[in-house]
Amino acid sequence: MPLALINNPRSRKNRRCLDRFTKRARHCLADRFFEPRTQAELRSVIEKLHRQSIRTIAISGGDGTISDVMTALYHVYGEDDLPELAIFPSGNSNLIARDVGFKSRGRRAFERLLHDPQSLTKEKRGTLRINWTDQGAQLRIGMFHGTTGFTRAIEIAHSPHLLRFAPHNLAVAATLIATLWKLLHRKYRNMWLDGDRLRLECDGAVRSDGPSFLFISTALDRLTMGMWPFWDGDADPRRNPTGLRFLNVSGHPQHLWRAVRLLVRGRSPNWLRQHPSYHSDRVDSLTMTCPSDFILDGEKFSSGPSRQVTLSNGPQFQFLHD
Template identity: 50%
Template sequence: MRLALIHNPRSRKNRRDGRKFARQASDLLGDGFLVPSSHDEMQEMVTELARRNVPLVAINGGDGTVSDVMTAIARIYPEDALPDIAIFPSGNTNLIAQDIGFSTRGIEALKLLYRNSAVLPRKTRRPLKISWPEGEHETRLGMFQGSSGYARAIAIAHSPHVLRYAPHNLAVAATLIGAFASLLWRRQRETWLAGDPLTLEVDGTPLVDGQSFLFLSTALQKLNLGIWPFWNTGKVRTGDLHFLRVADHPKKLLQATWALLRGRAPAWLRESPDYTSGKASELVLTCQGDFVLDGERFSPGASHRIVLSEGPEFGFVHD
């Protein structure tokens, strides 16, 4: 078997046309078409793929599915023999596919991959590796993480009244704008602006210790809609993990939001102590609230502490 496909029928777009795709994909791939019904079953399927040395795994789902599959692969495959990955954008969130996945999906994308995998372009990335120092959870891989205000905004974006009216990629952007607009209302303003206690170490050096409105980190190199809320301050330039920390009660928040939604970081923003961004190989984050990884919520554990580092290198085949 040279190609396997892991299909999530519960992903947003697959709920609309997944049955037809499943029939066609099964005819094309035979026992290489996999539809796990649980995390445990997916682990068993990936174990069998590793036993058979399958060199290419396609994922038909959203960011959460991609994170789950990458995590399973990293746990089971030898690190020096990881398979290439191809991502079809079929979920609620498709940030990962926008950067390193296919622009198309469905049977056309699968046929293109099946017939031309050897000559299609390939990008390499080291995903975020999130570990819990106390060992409360197993290490996970992902691409986009957020804490404090981001976790609150995603909770709103996942609510049915938002997802009902907009695709999730648009709903997240609309929700972030709406969240900042909510600062105009006195009752909500202080809760959002005060943020959460947060400490951050960057490559072993303490950088932040105080209230924070927002924290983001990613191993991606671009996001949807031209949004890019990261830059290098000149203080931190190691590694490929981008991060942004916004302090509590930040000055010029609406102006900063407008600039970053357009992928710009003007000089005043880079020089402001309320906004800190850079690149690193390892981040140690302490924050009491839950965090979000690729659209899924996780607890930071009893110590409220997680380590974000560079994971193993994957090759991502795309069109």
């Protein structure tokens, strides 16, 4: 099948597998192997693939790379003509790959896609679409969004010491430890627990307007190690393919440690669902007004001068995986 591969050479695992994977992919694909270094180069690559009618695109990189490629594909191919995607997990953050990507990595995943595509699973999944209220900012496509306390936590995770010296799993653990230390230390506790003012309008109705300790939203169906901090009244909301899920934790939330212990195990008992400090739902769209920057698939963005963005159901992509 006509196959192209977009590779992020800066990702940790791609740097380690340069000889085994990158050279093999470059040899097999020739001028359909790409390593764009900038957004402009990526846009040019996607325009070339569209002219060549390439219908299957593999991505080797982390969540940020996947979000960049999906955004470019949306703008160039159009929502009704999107190609199939094959995700090879190789970044510092691989939430998307763990849900809709290959379980195998590097050369093994590439050989399977190249020589035995008929044996792969095809899965159609929705995304998040983010629009800025301010004019001039192009919309973006992604899978996992967060703001307020989530932005602070990611800034810790992206510190040079963690990214340079810790493997991904250790970096995540160190991030959790550092975040908990901030909450336990009197100097930082109130700043974190106060949160940021967040106004949420969901499907046209105001849901909340007050301090938010943490806000996250996703189009994924699965997170790391069984974590699932979302609910909306269904026995298993992950089985319903429509709507984006979100969790908003208010400032100075009650029973925080108890709630964390439950949510990291994918549990949300009735007392948690009914507690005013914790609000989760599944909606078609929500408009957020917040002074905090936000994170989309591991990358930080400003919400613009108006501090307002709208999250909604994005285009559906078909993913190939083993």
